[in-house]
Amino acid sequence: MQNEPITTVAFQGARYAFSEIAAKQFFGATITCIPCKSFDNVFETVVNNQADFGIVPVENSLTGSIHRNYDLLLEHELLIVGEVRLRVEQHLIANPGITLDEIRTVYSHPQALEQCRLFLASLPNVEPVASYDTAGSVKMIRDNKIMNAAAIASRLAADTYQMQIIKEVIEDIPENFTRFLILAVADKKLGPADKTSIVFSMKNIPGALFKALSVFALRDIDLLKIESRPLRGKPWEYIFYLDFAGNMQQEGPQNAIRHLKEMTNLLKVLGSYPSGRSGENNK
Protein backbone atom coordinates (compact mmCIF):
# COMPACT_ATOMS: atom_id res chain seq x y z
CA MET A 1 0.00 0.00 0.00
CA GLN A 2 3.00 2.31 0.39
CA ASN A 3 3.49 5.02 -2.25
CA GLU A 4 -0.08 4.47 -3.40
CA PRO A 5 -1.90 7.81 -3.26
CA ILE A 6 -5.05 6.54 -1.54
CA THR A 7 -7.52 9.31 -1.65
CA THR A 8 -11.21 8.51 -1.40
CA VAL A 9 -13.33 5.69 0.01
CA ALA A 10 -17.12 5.58 -0.46
CA PHE A 11 -19.20 4.13 2.39
CA GLN A 12 -22.87 3.88 3.31
CA GLY A 13 -24.15 5.75 6.35
CA ALA A 14 -23.76 8.93 8.30
CA ARG A 15 -20.34 10.30 9.24
CA TYR A 16 -18.53 8.22 11.89
CA ALA A 17 -20.62 5.16 11.06
CA PHE A 18 -18.96 1.78 11.61
CA SER A 19 -18.22 1.57 7.85
CA GLU A 20 -16.10 4.71 8.11
CA ILE A 21 -14.31 3.30 11.16
CA ALA A 22 -13.62 0.10 9.20
CA ALA A 23 -12.29 2.10 6.23
CA LYS A 24 -9.89 4.01 8.50
CA GLN A 25 -8.83 0.79 10.24
CA PHE A 26 -7.90 -0.59 6.82
CA PHE A 27 -6.40 2.42 5.02
CA GLY A 28 -5.31 4.64 7.93
CA ALA A 29 -6.75 7.86 9.29
CA THR A 30 -5.65 10.15 6.44
CA ILE A 31 -8.13 8.97 3.80
CA THR A 32 -11.10 10.99 2.65
CA CYS A 33 -14.39 9.18 3.26
CA ILE A 34 -17.41 9.86 1.07
CA PRO A 35 -20.73 9.18 2.82
CA CYS A 36 -23.35 7.59 0.52
CA LYS A 37 -27.08 7.25 1.12
CA SER A 38 -27.30 3.59 0.12
CA PHE A 39 -25.21 0.55 -0.75
CA ASP A 40 -26.24 1.09 -4.40
CA ASN A 41 -24.73 4.58 -4.23
CA VAL A 42 -21.46 3.16 -2.87
CA PHE A 43 -21.18 0.84 -5.89
CA GLU A 44 -22.12 3.60 -8.35
CA THR A 45 -19.63 6.03 -6.81
CA VAL A 46 -16.79 3.54 -7.34
CA VAL A 47 -17.95 2.45 -10.83
CA ASN A 48 -18.09 6.13 -11.88
CA ASN A 49 -14.56 6.73 -10.58
CA GLN A 50 -15.79 9.25 -8.02
CA ALA A 51 -13.96 7.24 -5.33
CA ASP A 52 -10.87 5.04 -5.44
CA PHE A 53 -12.48 2.38 -3.26
CA GLY A 54 -15.81 1.42 -1.78
CA ILE A 55 -16.41 -0.36 1.51
CA VAL A 56 -19.54 -2.40 2.28
CA PRO A 57 -20.48 -4.78 5.10
CA VAL A 58 -21.23 -8.35 3.95
CA GLU A 59 -21.52 -10.34 7.15
CA ASN A 60 -22.25 -9.73 10.83
CA SER A 61 -21.55 -12.26 13.55
CA LEU A 62 -25.05 -11.84 15.03
CA THR A 63 -27.23 -10.96 12.07
CA GLY A 64 -25.63 -12.95 9.19
CA SER A 65 -24.83 -12.18 5.56
CA ILE A 66 -26.02 -8.96 3.97
CA HIS A 67 -27.43 -10.47 0.77
CA ARG A 68 -28.08 -7.06 -0.80
CA ASN A 69 -24.36 -6.44 -1.16
CA TYR A 70 -23.81 -9.86 -2.75
CA ASP A 71 -26.56 -8.93 -5.23
CA LEU A 72 -24.79 -5.66 -5.98
CA LEU A 73 -21.49 -7.52 -6.47
CA LEU A 74 -23.24 -9.64 -9.12
CA GLU A 75 -24.75 -6.57 -10.79
CA HIS A 76 -21.57 -4.48 -10.98
CA GLU A 77 -18.14 -5.08 -12.48
CA LEU A 78 -16.23 -4.34 -9.28
CA LEU A 79 -13.53 -6.51 -7.71
CA ILE A 80 -13.03 -7.35 -4.05
CA VAL A 81 -9.49 -6.12 -3.26
CA GLY A 82 -9.48 -6.44 0.53
CA GLU A 83 -11.50 -7.15 3.66
CA VAL A 84 -11.76 -5.79 7.22
CA ARG A 85 -13.16 -7.47 10.31
CA LEU A 86 -14.35 -4.86 12.79
CA ARG A 87 -15.39 -5.44 16.36
CA VAL A 88 -18.58 -3.41 16.81
CA GLU A 89 -18.39 -1.81 20.26
CA GLN A 90 -21.12 0.35 21.73
CA HIS A 91 -20.52 2.88 24.49
CA LEU A 92 -22.77 5.07 26.65
CA ILE A 93 -21.86 8.68 25.85
CA ALA A 94 -22.95 11.92 27.54
CA ASN A 95 -21.94 15.56 27.99
CA PRO A 96 -18.74 16.05 30.06
CA GLY A 97 -19.26 15.89 33.84
CA ILE A 98 -22.53 13.96 33.67
CA THR A 99 -22.77 10.79 35.79
CA LEU A 100 -24.76 7.64 35.13
CA ASP A 101 -27.41 8.35 37.81
CA GLU A 102 -28.31 11.67 36.18
CA ILE A 103 -29.35 9.99 32.92
CA ARG A 104 -33.09 9.73 32.22
CA THR A 105 -33.12 9.17 28.43
CA VAL A 106 -30.84 7.17 26.14
CA TYR A 107 -30.93 7.93 22.42
CA SER A 108 -29.64 5.64 19.67
CA HIS A 109 -30.51 3.67 16.56
CA PRO A 110 -32.95 0.88 17.52
CA GLN A 111 -30.41 -1.81 16.56
CA ALA A 112 -27.90 -0.32 19.00
CA LEU A 113 -30.59 -0.02 21.71
CA GLU A 114 -31.48 -3.66 21.06
CA GLN A 115 -27.83 -4.75 21.29
CA CYS A 116 -27.64 -3.08 24.74
CA ARG A 117 -31.06 -4.23 25.99
CA LEU A 118 -29.83 -5.93 29.19
CA PHE A 119 -27.65 -2.96 30.10
CA LEU A 120 -30.54 -0.53 29.59
CA ALA A 121 -32.88 -2.75 31.61
CA SER A 122 -30.39 -2.57 34.51
CA LEU A 123 -30.70 1.23 34.70
CA PRO A 124 -33.61 2.47 36.84
CA ASN A 125 -35.67 5.40 35.54
CA VAL A 126 -34.08 5.40 32.08
CA GLU A 127 -36.15 5.49 28.91
CA PRO A 128 -34.60 4.30 25.61
CA VAL A 129 -35.61 6.52 22.67
CA ALA A 130 -35.06 5.53 19.04
CA SER A 131 -33.15 7.89 16.74
CA TYR A 132 -31.98 7.75 13.16
CA ASP A 133 -28.33 6.98 13.78
CA THR A 134 -25.85 6.37 16.57
CA ALA A 135 -23.31 9.16 16.01
CA GLY A 136 -26.10 11.63 15.22
CA SER A 137 -27.55 11.03 18.70
CA VAL A 138 -24.24 12.08 20.27
CA LYS A 139 -24.20 15.28 18.20
CA MET A 140 -27.85 15.97 19.11
CA ILE A 141 -27.37 15.79 22.89
CA ARG A 142 -24.21 17.91 22.57
CA ASP A 143 -25.71 20.61 20.28
CA ASN A 144 -28.85 20.86 22.42
CA LYS A 145 -26.91 20.61 25.71
CA ILE A 146 -29.25 17.87 26.99
CA MET A 147 -27.70 17.07 30.35
CA ASN A 148 -30.00 14.30 31.59
CA ALA A 149 -29.60 12.19 28.45
CA ALA A 150 -26.99 9.91 26.93
CA ALA A 151 -26.43 8.32 23.51
CA ILE A 152 -25.18 4.89 22.49
CA ALA A 153 -22.49 5.08 19.78
CA SER A 154 -18.88 4.33 18.85
CA ARG A 155 -15.74 5.67 20.49
CA LEU A 156 -15.05 7.64 17.29
CA ALA A 157 -18.36 9.46 17.74
CA ALA A 158 -17.50 10.32 21.37
CA ASP A 159 -14.03 11.54 20.40
CA THR A 160 -15.22 13.50 17.35
CA TYR A 161 -17.80 15.45 19.33
CA GLN A 162 -15.55 15.71 22.42
CA MET A 163 -18.10 13.94 24.57
CA GLN A 164 -17.57 11.69 27.57
CA ILE A 165 -17.85 7.90 27.59
CA ILE A 166 -19.75 7.12 30.83
CA LYS A 167 -19.67 3.35 30.38
CA GLU A 168 -17.66 1.32 27.90
CA VAL A 169 -18.65 -1.78 25.91
CA ILE A 170 -22.28 -2.07 26.97
CA GLU A 171 -23.53 -4.63 24.42
CA ASP A 172 -25.26 -7.70 25.84
CA ILE A 173 -23.28 -10.03 23.55
CA PRO A 174 -19.77 -8.64 23.13
CA GLU A 175 -18.73 -10.99 20.30
CA ASN A 176 -20.21 -8.68 17.66
CA PHE A 177 -18.02 -8.49 14.56
CA THR A 178 -18.79 -7.17 11.11
CA ARG A 179 -16.87 -8.18 7.98
CA PHE A 180 -16.46 -5.46 5.36
CA LEU A 181 -15.25 -5.81 1.76
CA ILE A 182 -13.04 -3.26 0.01
CA LEU A 183 -14.08 -2.80 -3.65
CA ALA A 184 -12.37 -1.22 -6.65
CA VAL A 185 -12.82 -1.06 -10.43
CA ALA A 186 -9.57 -2.96 -11.00
CA ASP A 187 -7.29 -5.14 -8.90
CA LYS A 188 -5.26 -2.75 -6.72
CA LYS A 189 -3.03 -5.41 -5.08
CA LEU A 190 -3.26 -4.28 -1.47
CA GLY A 191 -1.12 -7.20 -0.29
CA PRO A 192 -0.51 -10.90 -1.03
CA ALA A 193 -3.87 -12.39 -2.06
CA ASP A 194 -4.52 -15.54 0.00
CA LYS A 195 -8.29 -15.73 -0.33
CA THR A 196 -10.78 -15.79 -3.23
CA SER A 197 -14.55 -15.19 -3.20
CA ILE A 198 -16.89 -16.65 -5.80
CA VAL A 199 -20.64 -16.81 -6.40
CA PHE A 200 -22.23 -19.65 -8.35
CA SER A 201 -25.54 -21.36 -8.97
CA MET A 202 -26.44 -24.88 -10.06
CA LYS A 203 -29.55 -27.01 -10.32
CA ASN A 204 -30.36 -28.63 -7.00
CA ILE A 205 -30.14 -32.21 -8.24
CA PRO A 206 -29.22 -34.57 -5.39
CA GLY A 207 -25.53 -34.34 -4.65
CA ALA A 208 -24.97 -31.23 -6.82
CA LEU A 209 -23.32 -29.27 -4.04
CA PHE A 210 -21.22 -32.30 -3.12
CA LYS A 211 -19.96 -32.45 -6.72
CA ALA A 212 -19.27 -28.70 -6.70
CA LEU A 213 -17.22 -28.96 -3.51
CA SER A 214 -15.34 -31.95 -4.91
CA VAL A 215 -13.52 -29.61 -7.33
CA PHE A 216 -11.87 -28.00 -4.31
CA ALA A 217 -11.46 -31.16 -2.19
CA LEU A 218 -9.76 -33.02 -5.08
CA ARG A 219 -7.15 -30.24 -5.20
CA ASP A 220 -6.76 -29.86 -1.40
CA ILE A 221 -8.11 -26.32 -1.52
CA ASP A 222 -9.45 -25.17 1.83
CA LEU A 223 -12.95 -23.67 2.06
CA LEU A 224 -13.34 -20.60 4.28
CA LYS A 225 -17.05 -19.85 3.87
CA ILE A 226 -20.00 -21.50 2.21
CA GLU A 227 -23.56 -20.31 2.18
CA SER A 228 -26.60 -21.25 0.12
CA ARG A 229 -29.35 -18.79 -0.69
CA PRO A 230 -32.58 -19.89 -2.35
CA LEU A 231 -33.46 -18.09 -5.59
CA ARG A 232 -36.94 -16.56 -5.39
CA GLY A 233 -39.44 -18.03 -7.81
CA LYS A 234 -37.12 -20.98 -8.51
CA PRO A 235 -37.68 -23.22 -5.49
CA TRP A 236 -35.05 -25.79 -6.48
CA GLU A 237 -32.30 -23.41 -7.50
CA TYR A 238 -29.77 -21.82 -5.21
CA ILE A 239 -27.03 -19.23 -5.26
CA PHE A 240 -23.90 -20.25 -3.35
CA TYR A 241 -21.39 -17.88 -1.79
CA LEU A 242 -18.03 -19.55 -1.37
CA ASP A 243 -14.64 -18.30 -0.13
CA PHE A 244 -11.56 -20.48 -0.51
CA ALA A 245 -7.88 -20.22 0.41
CA GLY A 246 -5.67 -19.27 -2.53
CA ASN A 247 -5.74 -16.84 -5.45
CA MET A 248 -6.60 -16.93 -9.12
CA GLN A 249 -2.93 -16.59 -10.15
CA GLN A 250 -2.39 -20.14 -8.85
CA GLU A 251 -2.86 -23.23 -10.98
CA GLY A 252 -4.95 -25.18 -8.40
CA PRO A 253 -7.69 -22.55 -8.05
CA GLN A 254 -7.64 -21.95 -11.83
CA ASN A 255 -8.23 -25.66 -12.47
CA ALA A 256 -10.88 -25.87 -9.74
CA ILE A 257 -12.83 -22.94 -11.19
CA ARG A 258 -12.61 -24.36 -14.75
CA HIS A 259 -13.86 -27.70 -13.38
CA LEU A 260 -16.66 -25.99 -11.42
CA LYS A 261 -17.83 -24.15 -14.56
CA GLU A 262 -18.66 -27.52 -16.13
CA MET A 263 -21.54 -27.92 -13.64
CA THR A 264 -22.77 -24.38 -12.89
CA ASN A 265 -25.39 -22.16 -14.53
CA LEU A 266 -23.64 -19.03 -13.32
CA LEU A 267 -20.18 -18.48 -11.85
CA LYS A 268 -18.51 -15.19 -11.01
CA VAL A 269 -15.09 -14.75 -9.41
CA LEU A 270 -15.53 -11.68 -7.17
CA GLY A 271 -11.83 -11.23 -6.46
CA SER A 272 -8.65 -12.56 -4.82
CA TYR A 273 -7.43 -10.50 -1.88
CA PRO A 274 -5.51 -10.55 1.42
CA SER A 275 -7.68 -12.07 4.17
CA GLY A 276 -8.57 -9.53 6.83
CA ARG A 277 -7.08 -9.42 10.27
CA SER A 278 -9.55 -8.51 12.98
CA GLY A 279 -9.49 -5.16 14.73
CA GLU A 280 -9.36 -4.46 18.45
CA ASN A 281 -9.91 -7.28 20.94
CA ASN A 282 -9.33 -9.93 18.33
CA LYS A 283 -7.98 -13.26 19.48
Place this chain on the structure above:
Amino acid sequence: MQNEPITTVAFQGARYAFSEIAAKQFFGATITCIPCKSFDNVFETVVNNQADFGIVPVENSLTGSIHRNYDLLLEHELLIVGEVRLRVEQHLIANPGITLDEIRTVYSHPQALEQCRLFLASLPNVEPVASYDTAGSVKMIRDNKIMNAAAIASRLAADTYQMQIIKEVIEDIPENFTRFLILAVADKKLGPADKTSIVFSMKNIPGALFKALSVFALRDIDLLKIESRPLRGKPWEYIFYLDFAGNMQQEGPQNAIRHLKEMTNLLKVLGSYPSGRSGENNK
Protein backbone atom coordinates in the same frame (compact mmCIF):
# COMPACT_ATOMS: atom_id res chain seq x y z
CA MET B 1 -53.40 -29.70 13.65
CA GLN B 2 -57.11 -30.50 13.91
CA ASN B 3 -58.51 -31.23 17.38
CA GLU B 4 -55.35 -29.83 18.92
CA PRO B 5 -56.28 -27.04 21.37
CA ILE B 6 -53.70 -24.50 20.18
CA THR B 7 -53.65 -21.73 22.66
CA THR B 8 -50.58 -19.56 23.02
CA VAL B 9 -47.63 -18.57 20.84
CA ALA B 10 -44.73 -16.48 22.17
CA PHE B 11 -43.10 -14.00 19.75
CA GLN B 12 -40.58 -11.19 19.97
CA GLY B 13 -41.71 -7.64 19.29
CA ALA B 14 -44.60 -5.26 19.75
CA ARG B 15 -48.17 -6.29 18.98
CA TYR B 16 -48.87 -6.71 15.24
CA ALA B 17 -45.18 -7.21 14.50
CA PHE B 18 -44.34 -9.42 11.51
CA SER B 19 -43.68 -12.35 13.91
CA GLU B 20 -47.29 -12.15 15.10
CA ILE B 21 -48.51 -12.01 11.48
CA ALA B 22 -46.39 -15.10 10.72
CA ALA B 23 -47.81 -16.93 13.76
CA LYS B 24 -51.38 -16.21 12.62
CA GLN B 25 -50.55 -17.21 9.06
CA PHE B 26 -49.38 -20.56 10.42
CA PHE B 27 -51.88 -21.33 13.19
CA GLY B 28 -54.88 -19.21 12.14
CA ALA B 29 -56.30 -16.02 13.59
CA THR B 30 -57.77 -17.48 16.78
CA ILE B 31 -54.51 -18.07 18.66
CA THR B 32 -53.36 -16.00 21.61
CA CYS B 33 -50.02 -14.31 20.94
CA ILE B 34 -47.70 -13.44 23.81
CA PRO B 35 -45.36 -10.51 23.03
CA CYS B 36 -41.83 -10.97 24.44
CA LYS B 37 -39.11 -8.38 24.84
CA SER B 38 -36.33 -10.45 23.33
CA PHE B 39 -35.62 -13.69 21.48
CA ASP B 40 -34.22 -15.08 24.75
CA ASN B 41 -37.60 -14.39 26.39
CA VAL B 42 -39.39 -16.28 23.60
CA PHE B 43 -37.27 -19.37 24.27
CA GLU B 44 -37.68 -19.08 28.06
CA THR B 45 -41.45 -18.63 27.76
CA VAL B 46 -41.74 -21.89 25.80
CA VAL B 47 -39.25 -23.81 27.97
CA ASN B 48 -41.20 -22.75 31.08
CA ASN B 49 -44.48 -23.94 29.53
CA GLN B 50 -45.92 -20.43 29.59
CA ALA B 51 -46.69 -20.80 25.87
CA ASP B 52 -47.45 -23.84 23.70
CA PHE B 53 -45.22 -22.61 20.89
CA GLY B 54 -42.64 -19.98 20.15
CA ILE B 55 -41.98 -18.32 16.80
CA VAL B 56 -38.65 -16.74 15.85
CA PRO B 57 -37.22 -15.41 12.56
CA VAL B 58 -34.08 -17.24 11.38
CA GLU B 59 -33.47 -15.93 7.89
CA ASN B 60 -34.36 -12.87 5.81
CA SER B 61 -33.98 -12.74 2.05
CA LEU B 62 -32.17 -9.38 2.21
CA THR B 63 -30.34 -9.47 5.51
CA GLY B 64 -29.42 -13.15 5.91
CA SER B 65 -29.49 -15.61 8.81
CA ILE B 66 -30.26 -14.43 12.33
CA HIS B 67 -27.39 -16.20 14.10
CA ARG B 68 -28.68 -15.25 17.55
CA ASN B 69 -31.65 -17.58 17.15
CA TYR B 70 -29.40 -20.45 16.02
CA ASP B 71 -27.33 -19.84 19.17
CA LEU B 72 -30.49 -19.99 21.27
CA LEU B 73 -31.52 -23.24 19.54
CA LEU B 74 -28.17 -24.72 20.62
CA GLU B 75 -28.59 -23.44 24.20
CA HIS B 76 -32.16 -24.67 24.75
CA GLU B 77 -33.83 -28.07 24.51
CA LEU B 78 -36.55 -26.97 22.11
CA LEU B 79 -37.53 -28.67 18.85
CA ILE B 80 -38.36 -27.06 15.52
CA VAL B 81 -41.89 -28.30 14.74
CA GLY B 82 -42.74 -26.06 11.77
CA GLU B 83 -41.73 -23.13 9.61
CA VAL B 84 -43.39 -20.12 7.95
CA ARG B 85 -42.16 -18.03 5.05
CA LEU B 86 -43.69 -14.55 5.20
CA ARG B 87 -43.56 -11.89 2.54
CA VAL B 88 -42.71 -8.68 4.40
CA GLU B 89 -44.84 -5.93 2.87
CA GLN B 90 -44.68 -2.31 3.96
CA HIS B 91 -47.51 0.17 3.38
CA LEU B 92 -47.90 3.93 3.83
CA ILE B 93 -50.67 4.41 6.41
CA ALA B 94 -52.46 7.59 7.55
CA ASN B 95 -55.64 8.80 9.21
CA PRO B 96 -58.80 8.29 7.07
CA GLY B 97 -59.37 10.94 4.40
CA ILE B 98 -55.76 12.09 4.27
CA THR B 99 -54.11 12.23 0.81
CA LEU B 100 -50.48 11.70 -0.10
CA ASP B 101 -49.78 15.40 -0.82
CA GLU B 102 -50.84 16.39 2.71
CA ILE B 103 -48.12 14.25 4.31
CA ARG B 104 -45.09 16.10 5.74
CA THR B 105 -43.68 13.46 8.15
CA VAL B 106 -43.38 9.67 7.88
CA TYR B 107 -42.80 7.70 11.08
CA SER B 108 -41.48 4.13 11.26
CA HIS B 109 -38.74 1.85 12.50
CA PRO B 110 -35.46 2.81 10.79
CA GLN B 111 -35.26 -0.58 9.04
CA ALA B 112 -38.68 0.00 7.49
CA LEU B 113 -37.70 3.56 6.51
CA GLU B 114 -34.53 2.15 4.96
CA GLN B 115 -36.49 -0.52 3.04
CA CYS B 116 -38.64 2.29 1.55
CA ARG B 117 -35.81 4.74 0.91
CA LEU B 118 -36.45 5.26 -2.82
CA PHE B 119 -40.18 5.75 -2.25
CA LEU B 120 -39.55 8.33 0.49
CA ALA B 121 -37.00 10.14 -1.68
CA SER B 122 -39.67 10.47 -4.40
CA LEU B 123 -41.99 12.44 -2.05
CA PRO B 124 -41.32 16.19 -1.97
CA ASN B 125 -41.39 17.96 1.41
CA VAL B 126 -41.58 14.76 3.44
CA GLU B 127 -39.28 14.08 6.39
CA PRO B 128 -38.71 10.48 7.57
CA VAL B 129 -38.62 10.23 11.38
CA ALA B 130 -37.38 7.15 13.22
CA SER B 131 -39.62 5.50 15.78
CA TYR B 132 -39.37 2.40 17.95
CA ASP B 133 -41.66 0.14 15.97
CA THR B 134 -43.79 0.08 12.84
CA ALA B 135 -47.25 -0.70 14.26
CA GLY B 136 -46.66 1.66 17.20
CA SER B 137 -46.19 4.53 14.73
CA VAL B 138 -49.65 3.87 13.27
CA LYS B 139 -51.18 3.93 16.76
CA MET B 140 -49.30 7.12 17.61
CA ILE B 141 -50.54 9.15 14.61
CA ARG B 142 -54.06 7.85 15.26
CA ASP B 143 -54.12 8.53 19.02
CA ASN B 144 -52.63 12.00 18.56
CA LYS B 145 -54.76 12.74 15.46
CA ILE B 146 -51.67 13.86 13.52
CA MET B 147 -53.17 14.66 10.12
CA ASN B 148 -50.08 15.70 8.15
CA ALA B 149 -48.14 12.52 9.00
CA ALA B 150 -48.11 8.90 7.91
CA ALA B 151 -46.54 5.69 9.23
CA ILE B 152 -44.94 2.75 7.44
CA ALA B 153 -46.24 -0.60 8.72
CA SER B 154 -48.06 -3.82 7.87
CA ARG B 155 -51.63 -4.21 6.62
CA LEU B 156 -52.50 -5.81 9.97
CA ALA B 157 -51.45 -2.61 11.75
CA ALA B 158 -53.62 -0.50 9.41
CA ASP B 159 -56.61 -2.80 9.87
CA THR B 160 -56.18 -3.11 13.64
CA TYR B 161 -56.15 0.64 14.19
CA GLN B 162 -58.77 1.26 11.45
CA MET B 163 -56.40 3.48 9.54
CA GLN B 164 -56.13 4.07 5.80
CA ILE B 165 -53.48 2.61 3.49
CA ILE B 166 -52.53 5.53 1.23
CA LYS B 167 -50.01 3.59 -0.84
CA GLU B 168 -49.45 -0.18 -0.90
CA VAL B 169 -46.20 -2.16 -1.12
CA ILE B 170 -43.72 0.73 -1.01
CA GLU B 171 -40.49 -1.23 -0.41
CA ASP B 172 -37.65 -0.54 -2.86
CA ILE B 173 -36.93 -4.26 -3.23
CA PRO B 174 -40.21 -6.19 -3.11
CA GLU B 175 -38.68 -9.68 -2.82
CA ASN B 176 -38.38 -9.41 0.94
CA PHE B 177 -39.20 -12.69 2.68
CA THR B 178 -38.55 -13.78 6.23
CA ARG B 179 -38.42 -17.41 7.34
CA PHE B 180 -39.73 -18.13 10.84
CA LEU B 181 -39.37 -21.32 12.90
CA ILE B 182 -42.09 -22.70 15.15
CA LEU B 183 -40.64 -24.12 18.39
CA ALA B 184 -42.04 -26.42 21.07
CA VAL B 185 -40.77 -28.42 24.06
CA ALA B 186 -41.71 -31.71 22.37
CA ASP B 187 -42.53 -32.80 18.84
CA LYS B 188 -46.13 -31.69 18.17
CA LYS B 189 -46.45 -33.26 14.68
CA LEU B 190 -48.02 -30.35 12.85
CA GLY B 191 -48.02 -32.27 9.56
CA PRO B 192 -45.87 -34.75 7.59
CA ALA B 193 -42.24 -33.90 8.35
CA ASP B 194 -40.33 -33.58 5.05
CA LYS B 195 -37.41 -31.48 6.24
CA THR B 196 -34.80 -31.73 9.00
CA SER B 197 -32.49 -29.03 10.41
CA ILE B 198 -29.15 -29.81 12.05
CA VAL B 199 -26.20 -27.85 13.43
CA PHE B 200 -22.71 -29.31 13.51
CA SER B 201 -19.07 -28.33 13.81
CA MET B 202 -15.87 -29.98 12.65
CA LYS B 203 -12.20 -29.12 12.37
CA ASN B 204 -11.51 -27.24 9.16
CA ILE B 205 -9.03 -29.75 7.77
CA PRO B 206 -8.95 -29.60 3.95
CA GLY B 207 -11.94 -31.40 2.52
CA ALA B 208 -13.73 -31.74 5.89
CA LEU B 209 -16.95 -30.18 4.64
CA PHE B 210 -16.75 -32.30 1.48
CA LYS B 211 -16.56 -35.41 3.65
CA ALA B 212 -19.47 -34.17 5.80
CA LEU B 213 -21.67 -33.61 2.75
CA SER B 214 -20.70 -37.01 1.36
CA VAL B 215 -22.82 -38.67 4.09
CA PHE B 216 -25.88 -37.12 2.44
CA ALA B 217 -24.74 -37.46 -1.20
CA LEU B 218 -23.96 -41.17 -0.73
CA ARG B 219 -27.58 -41.69 0.37
CA ASP B 220 -29.15 -39.39 -2.28
CA ILE B 221 -30.42 -37.03 0.41
CA ASP B 222 -31.15 -33.57 -0.93
CA LEU B 223 -29.65 -30.52 0.83
CA LEU B 224 -31.97 -27.51 1.25
CA LYS B 225 -29.67 -25.08 3.05
CA ILE B 226 -26.04 -24.96 4.04
CA GLU B 227 -24.25 -22.16 5.78
CA SER B 228 -20.91 -21.92 7.55
CA ARG B 229 -20.27 -19.59 10.43
CA PRO B 230 -16.81 -19.04 11.84
CA LEU B 231 -16.43 -19.70 15.58
CA ARG B 232 -15.00 -16.68 17.37
CA GLY B 233 -11.58 -17.21 18.89
CA LYS B 234 -11.16 -20.43 16.92
CA PRO B 235 -10.16 -19.18 13.48
CA TRP B 236 -10.13 -22.62 11.85
CA GLU B 237 -13.32 -23.98 13.33
CA TYR B 238 -16.79 -23.48 11.97
CA ILE B 239 -20.40 -24.12 12.86
CA PHE B 240 -22.51 -25.38 9.95
CA TYR B 241 -26.26 -24.95 9.61
CA LEU B 242 -27.72 -27.59 7.32
CA ASP B 243 -31.28 -28.42 6.26
CA PHE B 244 -31.99 -31.59 4.31
CA ALA B 245 -35.04 -33.27 2.77
CA GLY B 246 -36.42 -36.11 4.89
CA ASN B 247 -37.10 -36.80 8.55
CA MET B 248 -35.42 -38.61 11.40
CA GLN B 249 -37.97 -41.44 11.33
CA GLN B 250 -36.43 -42.55 8.01
CA GLU B 251 -33.54 -44.97 7.75
CA GLY B 252 -31.52 -42.87 5.25
CA PRO B 253 -31.33 -39.73 7.40
CA GLN B 254 -30.71 -41.86 10.53
CA ASN B 255 -27.73 -43.53 8.82
CA ALA B 256 -26.44 -40.22 7.44
CA ILE B 257 -26.52 -38.57 10.88
CA ARG B 258 -24.78 -41.57 12.51
CA HIS B 259 -22.13 -41.39 9.77
CA LEU B 260 -21.76 -37.61 10.19
CA LYS B 261 -21.24 -38.01 13.96
CA GLU B 262 -18.05 -39.95 13.22
CA MET B 263 -16.43 -36.72 11.96
CA THR B 264 -18.02 -33.91 13.98
CA ASN B 265 -17.11 -32.26 17.31
CA LEU B 266 -20.70 -31.25 17.89
CA LEU B 267 -23.94 -32.31 16.22
CA LYS B 268 -27.49 -31.40 17.19
CA VAL B 269 -30.67 -32.38 15.35
CA LEU B 270 -32.93 -29.34 15.77
CA GLY B 271 -36.07 -31.07 14.51
CA SER B 272 -37.94 -32.66 11.59
CA TYR B 273 -40.96 -30.67 10.41
CA PRO B 274 -43.21 -29.86 7.43
CA SER B 275 -41.44 -27.44 5.09
CA GLY B 276 -43.16 -24.06 4.99
CA ARG B 277 -45.24 -22.82 2.13
CA SER B 278 -44.79 -19.14 1.44
CA GLY B 279 -47.47 -16.58 2.22
CA GLU B 280 -49.05 -14.03 -0.10
CA ASN B 281 -47.47 -13.43 -3.50
CA ASN B 282 -45.52 -16.62 -3.39
CA LYS B 283 -44.63 -18.25 -6.68
